[in-house]
Amino acid sequence: MNETVTDSAPDPAPDSAPDSASDNDSSREARAALFRAHATARFRLDTAEAARLAATLRPEHRMGHLLFQVCLFAQVVFDEYGTAPDPGDLAELTETLHRKHYPKDRNFTAIKAEAMIRAVCDESLLLTEIPQAEQPGYMWAVMNELVRPDATDADLAERFEVAEEVGPDLLKQAFEQTIAAPVKEASA
Known part of the structure; x- marks a missing residue:
C-alpha cells in the first residue's frame, strides 16, 4: 500500500514528564489535539501534513493513537x-x-x-x-x-468526540470479551 501514509515514525527526543495534574491534563489535551489534527489531515487527503503530524507522535502515545x-x-x-x-x-x-x-x-x-x-x-x-x-x-x-474530504470541521469534530467518548466503553467491552471472558468448555 505505497500511497498510504504510515503512522509510525522515528522516536523524537523525549521531553520532561508532567509534574502536576494540570500538566497531565494539558498533555492529554495536546495529545487529543494531535490525534484530531492527524485525522483531519487524513480525511482532507493532505498526505504531507498527515506524515508531518505522524512524525511528531511520541512512542508512548502510539497505543493511544x-x-x-x-x-x-x-x-x-x-x-x-x-x-x-x-x-x-x-x-x-x-x-x-x-x-x-x-x-x-x-x-x-x-x-x-x-x-x-x-x-x-x-x-x-x-x-x-x-x-x-x-x-x-x-x-x-x-x-x-x-x-x-470536504466534510465540515464541525462534522469531523463531532466524529472525533464520539470516537473519544466510545473509546473507553469499546476497550472495556473488548477486555470483557477476551481476557475477562469465562473459558468455554469444548463440547464433546
Missing part, C-alpha cells in the same frame, strides 16, 4: 452500516476500493478492508488475518471512501 483510530474507524463504520452491514453494501465497497487502490498498489487487498469492517461488527477474529502494521492503512482506505 492506534486506539483513537480504531474508535474513529468503528464510529464511521457504524454510522454508515450500523452494527450488521448488508453483504451487498460490503461487496460494493470492496469492489470500489479494489478499483481505486489496486491499480496503483498491487499490495492492496480490498478484502482486507472489508475484513476490517466486519471485525468491528462482531467478527473480531478477522483481525488476525491482517498484519497489525497494515491495519491503519486499510482503516483509512475505508474511512476515506465513506467520509468526504
